[in-house]
Amino acid sequence: GSLQVFHTVGGEGAAIDGVRWEPVSVFCHPANADSxxxxxxxxxxxxxxxxxxxxxxxxxxxxxxxxxxxCSESVKLYCTELVALAYREASKDEIxxxxxxxAGIDYVSCENLxxxxxxxxxxxxxxHEQTP
Numbered sequence: 772g773s774l775q776v777f778h779t780v781g782g783e784g785a786a787i788d789g790v791r792w793e794p795v796s797v798f799c800h801p802a803n804a805d806s807x808x809x810x811x812x813x814x815x816x817x818x819x820x821x822x823x824x825x826x827x828x829x830x831x832x833x834x835x836x837x838x839x840x841x842c843s844e845s846v847k848l849y850c851t852e853l854v855a856l857a858y859r860e861a862s863k864d865e866i867x868x869x870x871x872x873x874a875g876i877d878y879v880s881c882e883n884l885x886x887x888x889x890x891x892x893x894x895x896x897x898x899h900e901q902t903p
Contacts, residue, residue, distance in 0.1 A: 778791065789833050809895070810885050810890045829857065834848045842855075851880060
């Protein structure tokens with residue numbers, strides 16, 4: 772009945788390590804986020820339905836948070852890797868986000884989620900730029 776964010780956390784003193792559903796009001800609360808941006812990777816209704824199915828499956832499997840940021844396996848997942856994996860599966864490999872390579876290690880950066888041929892900015896808010 773309310774908007775939810777599907778994400779993964781760990782190593783942050785989180786009560787639950789790994790994937791979770793959280794109300795947008797909590798995820799985007801000023802105590803948790805200074806800025807918020809919403810990007811849409813697809814408007815295809817079938818992909819969006821499959822995306823929910825993928826997220827529900829991952830929630831049941833409950834992979835732990837990957838503090839080593841290793842995207843070569845999906846037993847553990849870090850935040851941006853979770854998004855990339857879910858969209859790739861839901862789109863049947865049509866949405867394959869780019870990777871960033873640093874020191875010979877490939878990983879999914881935040882910029883990989885937002886700066887690619889699929890992403891479209893829907894909304895953005897920066898609390899520091901707002902007047903009181």
